[in-house]
Amino acid sequence: MANHQPTSGNPRVDIEYRRKKNKEEMKHQVTSFSLMIFLTLIAFFAVGYGYSHWFIAPFIILLAVIQVIFQLYYFMHMSHKGHEAPSLFLYSGVTVGAITVLAFSTIIWW
């Protein structure tokens, strides 16, 4: 939303501000991108090194969750304004899903 390039000759568009914003944005994206690659490497390393299954599975899932959050917030712009409703529904959905998994794993299978 905030990412529209300055178009036409609208004098009210503060190009300097936009430029600064975009630069920051770019910095965040590069940082999170390198972090994501780093996390992926760790995941491969964890599997390759041959730790116990009880460690690897939850650990990789944790890394995956972090990656999803990076993806949503930095690449799909959820960190910007105007995404309150989508985040509300995303988190509600996650909550419902988590409760389901919790219930299944506590009172059905174990």
Place this chain on the structure above:
Amino acid sequence: MSTLAQKKGFGATLWDYLTTVDHKKIAILYLIAGGFFFLVGGLEAMVIRIQLAIPNNDFVSAGFYNEVLTMHGTTMIFLAAMPLVFAFMNAVMPLQIGARDVAFPFVNALGFWLFFFGGVFLNMSWFLGGAPDAGWTSYASLALESPTNGIDFYALGLQISGAGTLMGGINFLVTIINMRAPGMTYMRMPMFTWSTFVTSALILFAFPPLTVGLFLMIFDRMFGSNFFDASAGGNTIIWEHLFWIFGHPEVYILILPAFGIFSEIFAIFSRKRLFGYSSMVFATVLIGFLGFMVWAHHMFTTGLGPIANAIFAVATMAIGVPTGIKIFNWLFTMWGGSITFTTPMLYAIAFIPSFVMGGVTGIMVASAAADYQFHDTYFVVAHFHYVIVGGVVFAILAGTHLYWPKMFGTMLNEFLGKITFWLFLIGFHLTFFIQHFLGVWGMPRRIFTFLPDQGFETSNMVSTIGAFFMAVAVIVMLINVIMTSIKNERVGNDPWGDGRTLEWSIPSPPPFYNFKQLPLVRGLDAYWIEKMDGKKGMTPAEPLGDIHMPNSSFVPVVISFGLFVAAFGAVGIGDKEAYGIPVLVIGFLITFGSMFFRSVKDDHGFHIHKEDLMNDDDKGGKA
């Protein structure tokens, strides 16, 4: 320029409704289809009550009784109550927020046709070997053993109509988030719009578990998997959990719009703003939230263990608190108001004690220890009929009277309406009050007959007599509808005289673009505020301009019909018939072919030009 004033042949009208993407016409389709299934479900209820009127009755056989009982529950919940609620949401919600249509008109039509074909498919089972017979909950241990194709029809039919409902819910959410008129903040939205919003969110989160459960059931029944088959390493309890993770929010999906309709009625006919509006919003959201935390109270006797039972029992009782807030707010809305006892208001007033009775028995069955006594007896049957009939059906009947003029431009007869009300109220309590006692005396639910001299005879006869009262009430209502339609006395914008929200500021029925100019909303009960300032209508928020409208389309019918065909193929595959796979493929080809057609063909809609809008100013079409 009213579209209704033009003379049209039957064929043209039919084509108009088959291709419409207008939310008001889709509302009428939902009303007709839902009303039809309501009559079918009612007929099934009458068969149940006739069979149980006297001991050792042989009006129907045991097997057929199971089918009728299953189809009564399934039809009433999925094919009658939900679409009727959707009818009012479609008819009223866009008008209440000052929108010209829902966000995705095409998807809206698709949602209706999916529901319709799913419902028709489910009922085809009657003619093709036997209806489902494992109860509306279709517990897997029963359902997997059912010898006929009934359960297959159940799973596939609900899958199709469930997809339609999910689409409808998402559509309403996007509409409410994005398409509110200027000035219509969240906390200025009418209560019915709020309940539509929360209901749609519940649909969004509750239907996926059902979809998963139904797919597992379809695979188990038709394609040889063993998700629920304990002898093959599956677990039959998984179905129960998936079903109730959906099923409990589902009952709130039904009751919240009912609360919304009653909130509108209490405010309109008490001539007061709704008492405690913000606490009403809070309570609605809280009920929606808690609705996801309580599903296991349907399964106390499954053997979850005392800890799980205790948690779910306490969570269930907590829902009594926001519901109580609502009850008190409605009472305080009436307090000191200038009450007129119109038909909708009578339903609303009768709803409070009826629903509270259902709530009190709800607390009783929520106590896990006591539930071991109540479980699977008529006490539970009495409880959920008190909340669903006393809450949802009363609201649907009240809403029919309240919104009939807005949907059709003519008022239902008040005298006949009140006759319907009294017959229905008396019949309802006669039928279900005694069933509390039957349950406590030990009559199990879902039995096709009972023996004499067990003390059940008189009570069951009373219950059956009550059911006939309700049947007569519905017939009177049908007569009312037919008489009103024939007389067709046109009414103006605000036929009840005390309309408070935006829908009453535009003609009845509204022009197909709803608002010529989007209205400026200055507070809660926007139209009432303008009235109190001595104005005749809403202040426009924009200059008169071209209005962009979507084109009609026949594609939703074709997409839905494709799935209808494919479902027959799936049943055939389950039966190892040769036609199974070809029919399934043809069905999917129809569906995906028409979806492809829709995707590649550009349809930009059309504009109503400013000049055309200016011509009919004198006909009262102003925003």
